[in-house]
Structures are given as structure tokens and as C-alpha cells.
Amino acid sequence: MSLATPAPARRAVLQRRIRWIVAGTIGYNVVEAIIAIAAGSVASSTALIAFGLDSVVEVLSAAAVAWQFTRTDPQRYEAPTLRVIAIAFFALAGYVTVSSVLSLTGAVTPEHSGLGIALAAVSLAVMPALSWLERRTGIELGSASAVADSKQTLICSYLSGAVLLGLLFNSTLGWSWADAVAGLVIAGFAVREGLEAWNGDTCATPVGMLLDADVDVDADAAPGARDSRER
16 A cells, blocks of 8 residues: 655654644643633533533643654554544533533523633634644644544534524523533534544544555565565
8 A cells, every 4th residue: 555645854844833733722722721611600601611621621632642743753653642532522522411411401500701702702713723724734744633633623613603602692692502502513523523533534544544554564575575576
């Protein structure tokens, strides 16, 4: 099997870019988590608190990719990094589901939060841009974990939109259930993406293909293979 991979110089540039992207993602999400959890606690908003905890999950996912790309051979750590990202997806789906059910049953009634609305609006603009940049770089690099992490970031942007709509509807129309319904839809997406990450099935070169390529290289290096080509 022949895989199209970037030249060594280009690969080094892409790996450095990934490190900068995930560093920016981690920094932004740390700030986002602190503000969202604080604002959610003041407003008794399950959606905002869940949004803040989702930012913590995003930090975990980005940190896993950042750690991977500090290794000498990042591809070697694709599988364990993907498993960490998958677990982060599942944790996000579980928490959002529980929070949404509590909101739908009336166990929690969120109040107006101007700070929460502003934060969700900013995140809705920032997160898709970060996701697009990391996804494009990950595909060119052939990194399944980077693409999976970009999907995690995109899920966060969906959640930003859902939280924003939920907070606006709650503030203007009194529809406290709106963000809960959207949260359940997002939880379904998170489970799907988590399963894909766990199986190494992304739009980048899957881990299985990388392993197959190693096997093919070893086979080509075998004496019998060389003799066959010489004949």
C-alpha cells in the first residue's frame, strides 16, 4: 500500500502548526470553562455549567493531541490518543444527556444570564475557525487524532449555538426546555463521533491504514520480495 505523506520539511511545519492550534484551543477553553461555570452557578443554569464542563473535556482532548505531537514519532501514539478523545466524547454525551433530562423534567430552572449569552456568542465565532484549521492541517498531515480532536472542537461549537439559543429563548420567551432538546441532539452526535474515534475511523488516514502500511513496508523489505522484484 502506498500512502501519500508530506515531505519531511512540510510534515515538521504541520506538526508545529498542530501544536500551536491545540495550545490556543486549550488556553481559550480554560478561560471559557471558568466563565461558564461561574456564570452558570450564579444563574442556576444547567446549560451553562454543562457548557463549562464541556470546555474541560475539550481541554483534555486538545491536551492529548498536544502531548502526542511532542513525541519524536507522533504516528506511533495515534491509537491511544484516539481512545482518550473517544472517552472525552462519551463523557460529554453522558453529562449533556443527564443535564438535559434534568432540565426537561423541571428539576432545574435556569435564569437569565447576559454574561452567558455573550460567552456563547463569542464561542460560536471562535470554535468553528479553530476546528476548520485543525481539521485541514490534520488531513494534510494524515493524523486521525488531530481530525478527531477537530471534531470535538466542532461539537463544542454546536453546543455553543445550542446554549446561545437556549439562553435567548429562556430570556425572551421563557422556553427553558429549548437548550435541553438541542443538548440531546448534540449528545447523539457526540456518541457517534466517539465511536468513530474509538475505531480510528476519521477522514484522516485511519490508524489501521497506517499499520497496514508498516506491514507492507516490512514485506517489501523482506529478501523474498526483493528477489521477486529483481526477477
